[in-house]
Each structure stands twice: as structure tokens, then as C-alpha cells.
Amino acid sequence: MAEWWTYTPKDFLLFSPRVYWRMFELHNKAFWPVHIAAMLLGVGILAFIIYPHLRSRQGVAAMLALAWLWVAWSFLWTRYSTINWAATYAAAAFALEALLLLGVFGPSGGVTFPETASARSKIGLALFLFALFCYPAIAVLSDGSFRAAEVFGIAPDPTAIATLGILALGRGKAILLLLAVPFAWCIASWATLHVLNSSAAWVPLIAAVLALASYSRRSIRPA
Amino acid sequence: MKTTRRRVIQFGAAAPLLFVPMSLRAQSKTLLARSIPSTGEAIPAIGLGTWITFNVGDDIELRKECAAVMEAFFQLGGRVIDSSPMYGSSQEVIGYGLPKLKVPSGLFAADKVWTPSPAHGPQQIEQSRSFWGIPRFDVLQVHNLVAWEAHLPALFEMKAQGKLRYVGITTSEGRRHDLIEKIMRSEPIDFIQVTYNIIDREVEDRILPLAQDRGIGVIVNRPFQQGELTRRLEGEALPEWSGEIGSSTWAQFILKYILSHPAVTVTIPATTRVAHVRENLSAASGPMPDQSMRLRMAEYVRDL
Numbered sequence: 001m002a003e004w005w006t007y008t009p010k011d012f013l014l015f016s017p018r019v020y021w022r023m024f025e026l027h028n029k030a031f032w033p034v035h036i037a038a039m040l041l042g043v044g045i046l047a048f049i050i051y052p053h054l055r056s057r058q059g060v061a062a063m064l065a066l067a068w069l070w071v072a073w074s075f076l077w078t079r080y081s082t083i084n085w086a087a088t089y090a091a092a093a094f095a096l097e098a099l100l101l102l103g104v105f106g107p108s109g110g111v112t113f114p115e116t117a118s119a120r121s122k123i124g125l126a127l128f129l130f131a132l133f134c135y136p137a138i139a140v141l142s143d144g145s146f147r148a149a150e151v152f153g154i155a156p157d158p159t160a161i162a163t164l165g166i167l168a169l170g171r172g173k174a175i176l177l178l179l180a181v182p183f184a185w186c187i188a189s190w191a192t193l194h195v196l197n198s199s200a201a202w203v204p205l206i207a208a209v210l211a212l213a214s215y216s217r218r219s220i221r222p223a
Numbered sequence: 224m225k226t227t228r229r230r231v232i233q234f235g236a237a238a239p240l241l242f243v244p245m246s247l248r249a250q251s252k253t254l255l256a257r258s259i260p261s262t263g264e265a266i267p268a269i270g271l272g273t274w275i276t277f278n279v280g281d282d283i284e285l286r287k288e289c290a291a292v293m294e295a296f297f298q299l300g301g302r303v304i305d306s307s308p309m310y311g312s313s314q315e316v317i318g319y320g321l322p323k324l325k326v327p328s329g330l331f332a333a334d335k336v337w338t339p340s341p342a343h344g345p346q347q348i349e350q351s352r353s354f355w356g357i358p359r360f361d362v363l364q365v366h367n368l369v370a371w372e373a374h375l376p377a378l379f380e381m382k383a384q385g386k387l388r389y390v391g392i393t394t395s396e397g398r399r400h401d402l403i404e405k406i407m408r409s410e411p412i413d414f415i416q417v418t419y420n421i422i423d424r425e426v427e428d429r430i431l432p433l434a435q436d437r438g439i440g441v442i443v444n445r446p447f448q449q450g451e452l453t454r455r456l457e458g459e460a461l462p463e464w465s466g467e468i469g470s471s472t473w474a475q476f477i478l479k480y481i482l483s484h485p486a487v488t489v490t491i492p493a494t495t496r497v498a499h500v501r502e503n504l505s506a507a508s509g510p511m512p513d514q515s516m517r518l519r520m521a522e523y524v525r526d527l
Contacts, residue, residue, distance in 0.1 A: 006398055014311045015278045016495070022282055082280035083311045 010195045015083045017196045024139070024148040024155065027079050031154065038153030041067060042132040042162065049125070049169060052113055060113075061105030064163055065098040067153040072098070075156060090185065094156070097163075097181040104174045111172040120214040124168025127207055131162035138200050157204055160185040164211035179215070183208050254300040255507035257488045259389065260438035261413045266331050268482050269507040270303030271296050271500070272444060272493035278311035288495060290320035295497040297327045299504045305416075305442065305491045306355075307335040307366050308347055314354035321356055332357055333442065333491075335393060337366035341373030348381075364391035364416055364442075368399055368406075375410055389413035395444055397425050407433050416442040419487070421480045421524050422452060431486035443481050443490035452477060459527050468516060469509030474499070478506035480520050483513070 028035070045063050048056040072094035080087035105111055114121070135158035136149035152158040160182035167175050167182075186208035193201035256265040271293070279285035293304070306313045314334070321330070334351050336344050352360060363378050365371045371392060381387040391414030394403055403415060407430075415434060419426050423445070434441050447453045456473040470476040474492075481490050492503045512520060 006396065011396070014275060014309075015280075016275055019279050019282065019285065022285065023280060026282060079280070083278050085309075085311060 009191045013192070013195045017198070019083060020196060021143070021148045023079060023083065024150060027075060028147060028149065028154070031074065035151045035154055038067065038151055039132070042152045045166065046128070046132070049113060049166070052115065056113060057105045057111060058107075060166060061101045064166060065101040067159050068094050068098040068101065068163070070153060071156050071159050075154070090156070090188075093181050093184070097178065100178055104178055110174050111170045113169055114171055121169050123210055123214045124165045127165030127168065127211060128162050129165075130207075131158040131165060135161065135203075138203065142198070142200060156185055157189050160189075161204065161207040164207060168211055168214045179211070183212065253508055254504065255482060255511070259413065259440045259488060261389070261440065266489055267300055267302050267507065268487070268489050269301060269478065269504050270305060270333070270442070270489045270491040271301055272491035273304065273306040273313040273317065274310055274444070274493050275449070276493040276495045277306070277313035277316045279316055280312050286316055286319045289316050290323050291497055292494060292500055293317070293320040294324055295500045296504070297324060297329070299501065301500075301504060302329045303331040303333060303489050303491065305333040307337055308351055309335070309337045309366060314351050318354045318356040326357065330357070331361045333362045333364065334360050335364045335366035336374050336378070337369055339370050341370055341377070344374050344377055359386055362389035362391055362414055363387055364393045364414060366393055368392055368394060368402060371406065375412070379411070389440075391415060391440075391442070393417075393444070397423060400425070400430060404429060404433060407437055407439055412439060414440040414442055414488070416444055418445040419443045419481055419484075420446050420448060420452060421477050421521055422448065424521065427484070431484060435486045440488035441486050443487055446478060446481055446490045446492050447474065456524070456527070462523050464519075467510070468512045470506070472502055474502050475506040476520065478503060479512055480517060482507060483511045483517055
């Protein structure tokens with residue numbers, strides 16, 4: 001792009017705040033009560049983490065992948081792309097993340113969930129719980145209604161943040177492969193919300209920074 | 224030019240100011256029109272932009288609001304609507320509204336080609352036309368000069384074949400003015416689209432005089448700096464003398480400043496509100512500032 005330095009994030013904003021928030025309202029209205037299934041999916045992931053067994057990794061991967069694929073198709077591809085052409089590329093990235101989750105968390109992926117608690121795993125669990133149970137409340141704090149609530153497995157932000165949390169809980173270098181998409185999404189979401197003048201803009205940014213900070217070199221070593 | 228339109232006033236060398244009936248319902252008012260330099264065809268000087276405002280996706284309620292904006296725009300005598308494939312769903316939303324209004328015969332459809340791939344240009348243009356639901360565009364512009372070397376010859380060819388009436392190029396926020404100038408000097412374009420308002424006046428130095436000199440029409444985008452200018456001026460008082468140019472609001476004040484430049488053919492403020500459409504179009508009637516008044520207006524806003 002010529003004279004790229006003259007562009008600001010605002011130059012790339014294609015829609016108004018009203019359109020953006022109404023998009024979540026319409027999406028929630030269109031897919032209710034899939035939200036209940038999505039929340040149960042999140043609770044299922046939590047159960048696999050808290051009560052680990054032989055198939056926990058695959059269970060977590062399958063459920064997370066399902067959430068990413070659903071968000072890729074139902075939200076990014078069919079809805080968000082109608083007001084933001086870049087969302088089609090994001091949909092492809094979300095689908096790729098789903099495939100990576102299945103591969104990296106598979107039998108030969110080299111990823112484990114250690115049973116001993118560390119600072120990193122505490123951050124991971126906190127991020128996951130926040131994304132699952134607290135993120136929908138941001139809409140209530142913003143405009144006093146759940147109508148535009150963003151729910152894990154339904155909307156991209158809580159899905160990405162919850163995944164960052166799960167990745168912080170795991171161990172293994174292959175996890176780094178999975179960080180790029182949710183991290184990039186959180187940064188993109190922060191930029192979008194920032195130019196929309198939303199006070200919630202800092203949430204995805206802080207989540208991304210927290211997740212990244214939890215990946216010290218030492219903690220990357222396989223358990 | 225239709226017989227109902229009459230030339231009222233002219234200043235500057237290239238761009239006659241004309242006034243056309245504002246609407247069938249409001250015959251008492253006249254709407255400023257300008258001639259397209261390359262043909263002399265008159266078009267109302269206030270158009271309708273769709274950047275951000277018409278990008279409402281599949282939201283039916285908001286689509287109906289946009290259709291209402293278009294309806295008010297046409298009822299008040301507006302004709303020029305501008306969009307781009309870059310504007311998300313804006314083209315589809317125009318296409319949603321036009322059939323409800325039975326595609327007004329006076330519609331002057333302005334769109335753009337925006338792709339780095341020359342081979343993709345014709346396909347994109349056809350898709351844009353399909354979204355609008357019209358037989359052809361009146362003007363197609365190379366959006367932000369993307370791949371302009373390839374797109375311009377293709378647009379000239381369309382024009383030669385009668386598939387298009389006018390060809391243009393666009394930029395915004397003062398970008399790439401050197402290249403704009405170069406193309407204005409070397410290519411037989413009918414229009415340029417640039418950012419111009421009472422704050423962003425860079426084009427007054429070279430671009431607008433060159434447009435007059437070369438007989439190129441000027442479409443002005445971002446007249447309100449995407450709403451930032453009007454929001455900033457909201458708490459400020461209009462000067463007492465604003466009544467002399469028929470301005471009772473800042474929007475009218477700003478638009479009259481733009482329209483009173485003789486090189487300007489049409490400006491395309493974007494809005495989602497019918498009341499704003501009325502306010503914008505009303506700026507194209509009544510007295511217009513002369514050169515000394517224009518300077519006074521710019522100084523007043525600059526000093527706020």
C-alpha cells in the first residue's frame with residue numbers, strides 16, 4: 001500500500017459502532033439457544049482440565065476445534081464478512097486453528113497438561129474462566145443488556161481468549177503453533193474496539209499480553 | 224440540460240452554478256447544480272456518500288433506514304450516489320433501496336474499481352453493477368489509485384463502448400496528490416475525487432486549479448471529516464454573519480464553503496439520518512459565499 005505510514009487503524013474501520021454491536025444482537029437472536037450448548041461445551045473443557053484422564057487432550061482439542069469451526073462459519077464467514085471483507089480471511093484463520101488444535105493435541109502432538117499448578121497454569125485457568133463466565137457480562141456493563149453478549153463458542157473474542165487460557169495450561173513446544181491465531185485475533189479485536197471508542201477494547205489486549213507473558217522460555221519446556 | 228434548470232450565477236472560469244428544482248413537493252426551493260466539465264451535463268452539487276453509513280450488512284432494520292435516507296435524498300432533488308467495493312455491504316444496501324424507490328430515473332451512479340489485480344477488474348465492476356441492480360454506472364473511478372495504470376485503459380474502453388459515461392480516479396485525506404496531478408495532466412479523465420473541507424484545504428493550492436484548467440470534474444469526499452468536524456464544532460457558536468450566506472447550522476456552513484469553490488462539481492456527505500439529508504441538501508440552495516466570504520469562513524473556523 002502506498003504511503004502506508006499515513007494510515008491509522010481508523011482508516012480501516014468500515015462500519016459504525018451501532019452496526020457492530022447490533023451485529024452481535026442479531027447473531028445472538030439468530031442462534032439462540034445454541035449459546036447453552038456452547039456454554040456446556042466450555043464446561044466440558046473445564047471438566048477435562050480439572051479431572052484429567054487419558055483422553056483429556058483429545059477431548060479438549062475436539063471441543064475447542066468445534067468452537068473455532070462454528071465461530072469461523074456462523075459468525076465470521078456468514079455474518080461479520082457482510083460488513084468487513086477482512087473477516088473472510090479471519091474465518092480461514094479460525095478454521096486453520098481448528099485443524100491445528102486437532103493435530104497438536106493429537107496422540108503425537110507432544111502436548112501435556114501437567115497436574116502441578118504453576119503461575120502460568122493459574123493465569124491460563126483464570127483466562128479460560130474469565131472468557132467462559134465473565135466475558136458475556138461485558139455487554140451488560142456496556143449497555144445494560146445481554147442482547148449483544150459475546151459468548152464462548154458463539155463470538156470470536158471469548159473463544160480466542162479461552163483458547164489462550166487452555167494453551168497456557170498445556171506444556172509442549174507445539175503449543176506455540178497454536179498461539180498465533182488467537183493472539184492475532186485479540187490484537188485485531190483490540191484495534192477494532194479501540195477505534196470504535198469501546199471501553200472494552202483493553203480486555204482482549206490484556207488477555208493477549210497475559211497469555212504471552214505466561215510463556216517464559218523455561219515454561220515452554222515439555223513437562 | 225433540462226428546461227426546468229436555469230443558470231443563475233457564475234463565478235470562476237470553469238464551473239457554472241445552476242439551480243434545479245429541489246423536489247416536486249418543494250418547488251419553491253432550488254438546488255445548486257454544477258456542470259460536468261467534459262460534457263456540460265448538470266448534476267446537483269450535493270450527492271450522497273455511503274462510506275461506513277451504508278455498510279449495515281444484513282440488518283434489515285438498518286437497511287430500511289438507509290432506504291429512507293435514499294428516498295429523502297431523491298425527493299429533495301439529489302441524484303449522485305457514490306460507493307465502492309471497498310465499502311463492505313454498501314453497494315448491496317443501495318441495491319436493496321433502489322427497487323423500493325423504483326430506481327429513480329435521475330440517479331447518477333458513481334462507483335469504483337478497487338483491486339490490485341487488473342484481470343479481476345471487469346469481474347468486480349460487474350459484481351458491483353449487479354449489487355446496485357442498474358444497467359450501467361455513470362462514473363467509475365479507480366479507488367485510491369490502486370493499479371491505476373491497468374484499470375484506467377479498461378475504463379476508457381468501457382466508456383468508448385458506451386458501457387460507462389465518465390471515468391475518474393480517487394484519493395482521500397490528501398494522499399498521493401503528486402500522482403493525482405500527474406494523471407490529471409496525462410490522462411483524459413472526467414473526474415477526480417479528493418478530500419476537501421474547510422479544514423483540509425490542501426487541494427486549493429494545486430489540484431482544484433488544475434481541475435479547472437484541465438476541465439476535470441471534482442467529487443469532494445469527507446466534507447465533514449467523517450463527522451469529526453461537525454462534532455468538534457457542535458459546541459461552538461456560528462458567526463453572526465453566517466446568515467448572510469444562508470447558513471443556520473455548521474453542516475450548512477461547511478458545505479457552502481466547499482460548494483462555493485468553482486472547481487467543485489459535487490460533494491458527497493454520508494449520513495444515516497433523513498434529517499441530515501435535508502440539512503445537507505438545503506446547503507445547496509440560497510446565497511453562496513463569494514471569495515472574500517470564503518476566506519472569512521476559513522479564518523473563523525481556523526481560529527476557533
